[in-house]
Amino acid sequence: MPLNKLYVRTIVAFLLIVNVMLVIVVVRVRSVAGQTAKSYAEREQRLNVILNTGTAHHYMKIPQQVSVFDLTHNVMRLDSLVKAGAGAKLVLRFTDANCESCVKTELEHLAKMAPVIGAENILLLASYPFANSLPVVKSQFEIIYPLYNIPIDSLKENSIESIQAPYYFILDEDMQPKYVFAPDKYLPETAFRYYELVEEFFQKSNLSLKKEISRKETHITFDRTSYNLGKIRQTDPYTVSYVFKNTGDCPLIIKTVKTACGCTTPTYLTRPVMPGDTSSVTITYKGATSGYFNKDITVFFNSKESPVRLQITGEVINNEP
Known part of the structure; x- marks a missing residue:
C-alpha cells in the first residue's frame, strides 16, 4: 500500500476516534447538566412546598432524649433547651466536615436575621470530635448565640446530614423539625427567600407568644x-x-x-x-x-x-x- 494512502487512512481513523470521544463527552456533560438542573429544580420545588404549606418536618426527625454538651462539657437533653411556652428556635446545624467559609456565611446571615427573629430564638448545634473544640469554634467564628455539641451519630438517620453543608430547621417544643433547608451558594435567591420565610415565621410567632403571655399572670x-x-x-x-x-x-x-x-x-x-x-x-x-x-x-x-x-x-x- 502506498505510503500516502496509509497516512490518509490513519488520519481518518484518528478523526473518527476523536469524533466518537467528543460525542461521548457531550452526552456526559448534558447528562450531568440535566442531573444538576433536576437537582436544583427539586430543591426549588421543595422550598416552594415549605413556603406554601409552612411545614417540612417529614424531611427530618429528632431522636427521643438526644443529649448535647455545652461549652463546659455539661450534658443536657436537647428538649430542655426548647422550653415549653418559650416559643420556637431557629437551629443552625454544622459540623467539622463543613467548609469554614460556608459556616461563616450562614453566621453572617443569622446576624442579619437576629434583630427580627430575636437572638434568644437562635440555637447552634455543632458536631466536633473533641470536647475542647467548642470554645475554639466559638472564638474562631465570634459566635454570640448558644452553642452546643451534639454527637454526630445522633442525626445520622436524616438524609440531609449527607450533604456535608450547614443547614437550618425550626424546632418547637414538640421537637418536630420544621422548615428544614440547606442553603446553596449557586441558588442565592432561593436562600434569601428562605431567610424571609423564617423572619416572617418568627414575627408572627413572637407576636402571638407575647399576646398569649400578656393574658397570663405571674409574679x-x-x-x-x-x-x-x-x-x-x-x-x-x-x-x-x-x-x-x-x-x-x-x-x-x-x-x-x-x-x-x-x-x-x-x-x-x-x-x-x-x-x-x-x-x-x-x-x-x-x-x-x-x-x-x-x-x-x-x-x-x-x-x-x-x-x-x-x-x-x-x-x-x-x-x-
Missing part, C-alpha cells in the same frame, strides 16, 4: 427597688441594674418601663422571662443640673402586682473644682 421579685448613687458629677452617666426573678408559674414579659424625665434611660429585654429565671432593668442616669434628685421608674408587666415602682436618688455636684 416578680426584685432584689432591690432603690439605689442611692451618693454624690455624682454633673453630666456624667451612671448606670444601675435592678435584678428581678420570675417567681411565678408562667412566662413573665415586661410590657413597658416609664421614667420621670429624659435624664433617666431604661434598658430591658423584651423576650419572655421563664419561671425561675432572672433578668434585669438597667437604668442610666445623667444629671443635667446640680442638686439632690429623686427619680421614679415604673415597670409594667403581666401580673396583678404590676406596676412596680423603682427609685434612684443621689446628689449631682458641679463639675467645677
Whole structure:
C-alpha cells in the first residue's frame, strides 16, 4: 500500500476516534447538566412546598432524649433547651466536615436575621470530635448565640446530614423539625427567600407568644427597688441594674418601663422571662443640673402586682473644682 494512502487512512481513523470521544463527552456533560438542573429544580420545588404549606418536618426527625454538651462539657437533653411556652428556635446545624467559609456565611446571615427573629430564638448545634473544640469554634467564628455539641451519630438517620453543608430547621417544643433547608451558594435567591420565610415565621410567632403571655399572670421579685448613687458629677452617666426573678408559674414579659424625665434611660429585654429565671432593668442616669434628685421608674408587666415602682436618688455636684 502506498505510503500516502496509509497516512490518509490513519488520519481518518484518528478523526473518527476523536469524533466518537467528543460525542461521548457531550452526552456526559448534558447528562450531568440535566442531573444538576433536576437537582436544583427539586430543591426549588421543595422550598416552594415549605413556603406554601409552612411545614417540612417529614424531611427530618429528632431522636427521643438526644443529649448535647455545652461549652463546659455539661450534658443536657436537647428538649430542655426548647422550653415549653418559650416559643420556637431557629437551629443552625454544622459540623467539622463543613467548609469554614460556608459556616461563616450562614453566621453572617443569622446576624442579619437576629434583630427580627430575636437572638434568644437562635440555637447552634455543632458536631466536633473533641470536647475542647467548642470554645475554639466559638472564638474562631465570634459566635454570640448558644452553642452546643451534639454527637454526630445522633442525626445520622436524616438524609440531609449527607450533604456535608450547614443547614437550618425550626424546632418547637414538640421537637418536630420544621422548615428544614440547606442553603446553596449557586441558588442565592432561593436562600434569601428562605431567610424571609423564617423572619416572617418568627414575627408572627413572637407576636402571638407575647399576646398569649400578656393574658397570663405571674409574679416578680426584685432584689432591690432603690439605689442611692451618693454624690455624682454633673453630666456624667451612671448606670444601675435592678435584678428581678420570675417567681411565678408562667412566662413573665415586661410590657413597658416609664421614667420621670429624659435624664433617666431604661434598658430591658423584651423576650419572655421563664419561671425561675432572672433578668434585669438597667437604668442610666445623667444629671443635667446640680442638686439632690429623686427619680421614679415604673415597670409594667403581666401580673396583678404590676406596676412596680423603682427609685434612684443621689446628689449631682458641679463639675467645677
